[in-house]
Amino acid sequence: MRPTARLDRRIFLRMAGAAWLAALGPRASFALSRTDAVFASGYMARDGSFGIAVLAEDGAIIDRTPLPARSHGMAFSPATGHLVAFARRPGTFALAIDRSGKQEPVTIAAAEDRHFFGHGCFSPDGHLLYASENDFDAGRGVIGLYDARNGYRRIGEYSTYGIGTHDLCVSDDGRLLIAANGGIETHPDFGRTKLNLDHMEPSLALIDAATGALVERHALPAKLRQLSTRHIDLDARGRIWFACQYEGPRNDLPPLVGHFGTGEDITFVSLPEQTTIGLANYVGAIAVNRREGLVGLTSPNGGRFVVLDAATGRVLREESLADAAGIAAAPHGFAVSSYDGRFAGRHAEVAFDQHITGLAPHC
Amino acid sequence: MTRRYPFLRLASLFVAGMVAFAALPALAQEGEAPVPPDLSDESVVGVMTRAVDGFVRPGYQAFETSAGTLAQAITAFCKTPSQQARETVDAAFRQAVADWGRIEIVRIGPVLDDNRFERILFYPDRKGTGLKQVQALLQKENEADADAAAMGSKSVAIQGFGALEYALYGTGAERLSAKPDSFRCRYAAAVASHIEATAGALAAAWDAPEGVQRDWKHPGPQNPVFRTGKEAITALLGILVHGAEAVRDQRIETFYRAGGIARPRSAVFWRSGNTWTSIDANIEGLQTLFDTSGMADLVDPNFRSITGNVDFVLKSLRRIAPTVDTDIDKAVSMPEEQRKITFLLVNMRDLILRLNTEYGGAIGLGAGFSFADGD
Numbered sequence: 001m002r003p004t005a006r007l008d009r010r011i012f013l014r015m016a017g018a019a020w021l022a023a024l025g026p027r028a029s030f031a032l033s034r035t036d037a038v039f040a041s042g043y044m045a046r047d048g049s050f051g052i053a054v055l056a057e058d059g060a061i062i063d064r065t066p067l068p069a070r071s072h073g074m075a076f077s078p079a080t081g082h083l084v085a086f087a088r089r090p091g092t093f094a095l096a097i098d099r100s101g102k103q104e105p106v107t108i109a110a111a112e113d114r115h116f117f118g119h120g121c122f123s124p125d126g127h128l129l130y131a132s133e134n135d136f137d138a139g140r141g142v143i144g145l146y147d148a149r150n151g152y153r154r155i156g157e158y159s160t161y162g163i164g165t166h167d168l169c170v171s172d173d174g175r176l177l178i179a180a181n182g183g184i185e186t187h188p189d190f191g192r193t194k195l196n197l198d199h200m201e202p203s204l205a206l207i208d209a210a211t212g213a214l215v216e217r218h219a220l221p222a223k224l225r226q227l228s229t230r231h232i233d234l235d236a237r238g239r240i241w242f243a244c245q246y247e248g249p250r251n252d253l254p255p256l257v258g259h260f261g262t263g264e265d266i267t268f269v270s271l272p273e274q275t276t277i278g279l280a281n282y283v284g285a286i287a288v289n290r291r292e293g294l295v296g297l298t299s300p301n302g303g304r305f306v307v308l309d310a311a312t313g314r315v316l317r318e319e320s321l322a323d324a325a326g327i328a329a330a331p332h333g334f335a336v337s338s339y340d341g342r343f344a345g346r347h348a349e350v351a352f353d354q355h356i357t358g359l360a361p362h363c
Numbered sequence: 364m365t366r367r368y369p370f371l372r373l374a375s376l377f378v379a380g381m382v383a384f385a386a387l388p389a390l391a392q393e394g395e396a397p398v399p400p401d402l403s404d405e406s407v408v409g410v411m412t413r414a415v416d417g418f419v420r421p422g423y424q425a426f427e428t429s430a431g432t433l434a435q436a437i438t439a440f441c442k443t444p445s446q447q448a449r450e451t452v453d454a455a456f457r458q459a460v461a462d463w464g465r466i467e468i469v470r471i472g473p474v475l476d477d478n479r480f481e482r483i484l485f486y487p488d489r490k491g492t493g494l495k496q497v498q499a500l501l502q503k504e505n506e507a508d509a510d511a512a513a514m515g516s517k518s519v520a521i522q523g524f525g526a527l528e529y530a531l532y533g534t535g536a537e538r539l540s541a542k543p544d545s546f547r548c549r550y551a552a553a554v555a556s557h558i559e560a561t562a563g564a565l566a567a568a569w570d571a572p573e574g575v576q577r578d579w580k581h582p583g584p585q586n587p588v589f590r591t592g593k594e595a596i597t598a599l600l601g602i603l604v605h606g607a608e609a610v611r612d613q614r615i616e617t618f619y620r621a622g623g624i625a626r627p628r629s630a631v632f633w634r635s636g637n638t639w640t641s642i643d644a645n646i647e648g649l650q651t652l653f654d655t656s657g658m659a660d661l662v663d664p665n666f667r668s669i670t671g672n673v674d675f676v677l678k679s680l681r682r683i684a685p686t687v688d689t690d691i692d693k694a695v696s697m698p699e700e701q702r703k704i705t706f707l708l709v710n711m712r713d714l715i716l717r718l719n720t721e722y723g724g725a726i727g728l729g730a731g732f733s734f735a736d737g738d
Contacts, residue, residue, distance in 0.1 A: 339730045353734075
């Protein structure tokens with residue numbers, strides 16, 4: 001049987017990944033194990049190379065781990081200290097680093113006919129890694145299941161009951177997986193071109209983590225079918241907060257953020273018109289600060305950082321921040337990064353990617 | 364027989380030389396960065412207008428015309444098969460492929476509505492799905508399949524260039540000349556007419572004064588496509604970056620990758636020998652859009668080397684693409700031809716970086732265009 005082009009690419013990545021891992025050595029684990037390491041974020045350096053930056057609370061970069069290509073979201077397990085960075089969609093690799101240094105870094109190649117789609121999460125005990133993936137020939141989202149105790153071997157997959165799956169979360173008790181199905185169909189033959197903007201199917205799905213069965217599926221109403229549900233986080237009450245990117249007319253003012261609990265209907269937050277305009281119909285990242293009851297949003301397109309009261313949805317703070325990128329809960333409020341190198345008020349000569357992952361207990 | 368280009372052995376050195384060349388202005392202005400232009404709603408009107416009126420609209424209009432010429436040529440050939448009529452079809456097919464190739468780089472706007480892009484060109488057909496459908500259709504000879512008006516409701520795989528190329532150049536195409544008005548020939552004419560209709564719909568969508576062209580030319584708070592000048596320019600640069608990525612990833616690397624297994628039968632338009640016609644037209648489209656729109660004028664005059672480098676790489680690509688052997692089996696197996704393809708891949712990567720990072724950064728898109736193309 002002749003291998004396909006995609007298999008070629010995977011073999012190439014494995015080869016490149018092996019050389020790159022050999023060069024990586026124990027530095028990655030060392031950086032992660034430092035007590036002042038609080039955040040991690042993907043970045044692009046000025047020379048066009050990519051990596052993961054580990055940062056202190058004040059935004060200082062403690063160390064960098066090179067990556068062979070651009071990463072997007074990350075998954076961190078407080079239980080095991082493992083950090084996984086996912087390639088940007090449509091991605092063919094993920095990198096797993098053991099914070100304790102007991103295990104060598106592992107590259108995870110995407111399965112045949114699957115692509116990583118930028119996000120993932122760990123089961124609470126850290127034994128399983130769930131990755132958002134795309135079954136591109138069938139045009140459906142899937143969750144790849146990987147055994148973290150066995151070299152991240154792929155042990156199965158679940159359906160996400162939607163298309164264009166992006167962000168993925170797990171409930172605190174580990175029983176539910178929450179998939180943000182953005183509803184946008186893409187295919188590697190067409191790069192990142194959005195193929196179905198005139199018939200999108202966004203939805204949010206709750207999936208039984210033990211069986212893969214669908215528990216709940218919230219499809220967006222017809223009038224909001226171009227509202228792509230892309231990022232999610234959980235608040236202290238277990239409610240799912242979701243943030244959206246609108247693909248419809250640019251002069252529409254759609255709802256961009258909402259929440260729901262298990263068994264509840266979706267509730268959209270009614271933001272002031274100027275706040276919605278400021279977010280430019282595009283929320284790039286969302287984070288919940290559980291301790292302080294806050295929800296943070298960033299929009300690179302609008303250059304905006306917004307904080308909501310999780311209890312009421314009221315806007316508490318709104319700031320202009322050019323190229324606002326990632327956001328994560330901090331001891332007080334949020335740490336926010338930007339494409340032009342700002343992180344928690346500091347500036348570095350890198351471009352931070354779209355997401356920040358918290359490594360400390362308060363996150 | 365193709366000419367030999369011994370300097371191609373130095374492909375990687377060529378790019379390295381370009382990088383050093385590009386670094387010179389930065390050294391001369393150490394610590395300085397290009398002053399980004401004002402991308403207000405008003406200031407981008409000129410660039411956007413030139414892009415639409417000087418590239419996009421003429422591009423779709425030319426494609427509609429050549430698709431119509433092709434349909435007429437095939438119809439005439441079907442009625443009266445002859446060597447001369449066949450040569451007219453071949454020339455018209457090549458022209459239509461080239462005209463589509465130039466405007467194909469626009470993967471945004473009306474071409475994405477109603478699957479028009481795939482209707483015009485269903486490619487790659489990785490599992491041979493489209494090929495099997497066309498082969499079955501030709502076997503059955505159902506008259507309804509030779510009706511251009513009904514084609515829009517059928518599989519996209521049987522109504523575009525892929526299907527047409529197989530009908531005209533695939534196995535059994537030699538029998539097209541055997542008798543007048545064969546089913547296969549009339550099916551080919553119907554496909555060409557359908558492509559013309561789709562091209563006409565695209566031209567009409569862009570030509571409507573109050574339609575998408577107005578939205579592209581005049582960004583503003585009430586605009587349904589671009590609320591700001593920066594959004595409009597970002598989309599324009601997106602055509603170039605995504606177009607260049609598509610040439611590399613979806614047009615060349617689908618059949619040839621340095622060190623990989625070559626798949627000449629996966630090349631676009633390999634049956635008709637128009638692979639490089641299509642790819643060269645793609646590159647010409649990138650070059651024409653960049654030049655016609657005046658995007659270079661947005662860059663700080665002290666950093667004009669940024670746009671000069673883009674221009675240089677585009678010209679280099681266009682110098683080589685038409686010279687690669689049109690027989691794709693030879694192109695992927697002969698060392699001299701392999702070097703040319705490698706040259707194209709290396710320099711296409713360079714072009715993407717220069718557009719994305721250098722040009723994007725120079726016009727104020729932070730870390731570059733695609734970095735801001737978040738998720």
